[in-house]
Amino acid sequence: MRHSVNRPPTPDAAEDQENVPTLQEIINIKLIESGEKERLMELLRERLTECGWKDEMKTLCRAFIKKKGRNNVTVDELVHVITPKGRASVPDSVKGELLQRIRTFLNSAAL
């Protein structure tokens, strides 16, 4: 469905609005509105730095860039290559803590 006219594709307002938002979406919006999402992301950043995950990813990225040559790498490629390894190596304790925080938030927000 390619738009040939030179203007942004108009979102189908009726279709969008009438769709009942999923639970995941509601939670996401609540998290954003309360500012909890920012706090969670900051906590996650801190934890991933503390446990060395960030340095590990940095090393992987450096190695990949070195292999491919500095000018032949795009961010997309990097994300593509590193994401699976990154997801796999997040420590369970960090995941557990985040999950706990989200649970507590959901309880207090009484959704």
Added chain:
Amino acid sequence: MSSPINHHHHHHRPNHSRRPINGQISSPPCPHLADFRARNGSKPFRVLQGCLRVKPPGGRASIRRDPSEVPRCASCGDATRPRLYACMACAAVSCHAPPGPSHAAAHAEAMSPGHEIAVDVDRAELFCCVCRDQVYDRDFDAAVVLAQTAASTLPTSTSSSGSSRAVVAPENLRKRRRVDYRPWSPDTRERALVGSGSSPLASVSTSDLPWGLRGLNNLGNTCFMNSVLQALLHTPPLRNYFLSDRHNRYFCQKKNGVSGNLSKRNADGAFDGGHGGKNGSFCLACDIDAMFSAVFSGERTPYSPAKFLYSWWQHAANLASYEQQDAHEFFISMLDGIHEKVDKDQRRLQSQDNCFPMQVCSFVSCVSTGSGDCCIAHRVFSGILRSDVMCMACGFTSTTYDPCLDISLDLEQNQRGSAKATSAKSHHSCNGEAECMNSSQNSGTPTLMGCLDRFTRPERLGSDQKLFCQQCQVSQESLKQMSIRKLPLVSCFHIKRFEHSSIRKMSRKIDRYLHFPFSLDMAPYLSSSILRRRFGNRIFPFDGDELDASNEFSSEFELFAVVTHAGKLDAGHYVTYLRLSNQWYKCDDAWITQVNENIVRAAQGYMMFYVQKMLYYRASDKMGAS
């Protein structure tokens, strides 16, 4: 108080040419970004500036038209995607989730040309949807950093400090060749030379105390001098310099005897005339050499540094009295004395050898002051401070470099520390004692690291201290940040315990306890770290040639001497604690006692001497054991 900041600017340069960015050669800019800039005139990011939001935890920048907006992809309506991009041309938000379908790329293609560049709404970073790569723009980054910095600092009056002297150009940090340490032992020829040229010291079998531990007699309120001298006598690079005969007093006197005739013709011969000694000139370095010989002779009875005191009086006539003096003032004055003498000698030599005009030579010596190669005092203690002043209106930054012999730190606890607390946290991940440091800092006990944090924190200069901005051509409110460009071999921290209030016309002493660590990592306070922390991976609004400097020198330091002050402003006593072979000794004028390290930790530090760890380990080896 504030250093002369308005000299020596780095010139602002446009973005387009290929040139080093942040000290690295950049690849040629993305053609789509160049197109976008060409299409949108001189201020392509003006619209975006109103949408920049900086949120409190972490102070990260994001893009929101309205603060409470929840951005979602216009094509699929998804708001949970990790990468959402707003088109720079029409503000349409699209998701980009490779390897799956990319609505951002589809948008760019459908609307081509002109819609290739988009901005990551959660990270405020530019992205080219065609190249599928991050792109960098100097003006965009400057706008983001300005918004972040403005959000992270509260307006404060300036209280930053630092000894600011002559402004010099940043010296080119040459790559230093690392030479591995090998213990020296004389070969047969050298052994013969040593045997014929010297007589062995009487072996000190009475104790296994470290060499050079000798009390200094108080010559009448001279504990300010004794305390500093004890620290200097055990400053590893200084001790090695003098004990290896690099400044031989007999040779120096002989040389000066010759050049003494010459100096009579000089205008500055008046300086030499005051002595009345047989050579007609005094030399602080010679007296220090004599003192080193005496102190390291193995003799343990207290020594009287009377000759040295007399020479210092010659040098600093305004301080020549039997009154109590400030130890820090003495320290600076004495280093100046060593420098001046050596400097004068060099100039004299140069003018003899090369017929240089005096002006040129003094310029040369001024430049070398900054790089610390002019004399032993500067080689050991001289570092370079960097001060960045950023205009709050346009983001233009001017940078100055000031040589410093020590770093003076404010002790006053700042109660508005909360804004700083978050950013301070990340500084210390490398300092071992960091966690307790920070908690104790927050609970009210000042720490040396807390002082250094305050020293290097960006500081908004008040509206009464507007500075002239080169780019705006008017005085603007600005933001100042200090950092350490070059670490000295020995870092001396001076804690401002003596406070002079010009308003109340009185002085007082701050007796508050300050916690100081035995090992200190200076890496968080280096220009490279400070700039990297402030700008992240954004382009610096000035030439960032700092980033490689951090690898050049070791940033780890060990404490080896603490000068403490007990008593009041006008009457008190200085005592030095020395750390030799990992044992602490208290040097109280003529009396030296071995003490527990907890006593040192509890002492009221006035000057702290740290030496680069690399050198400290040599220092802790038993001297003269071979």
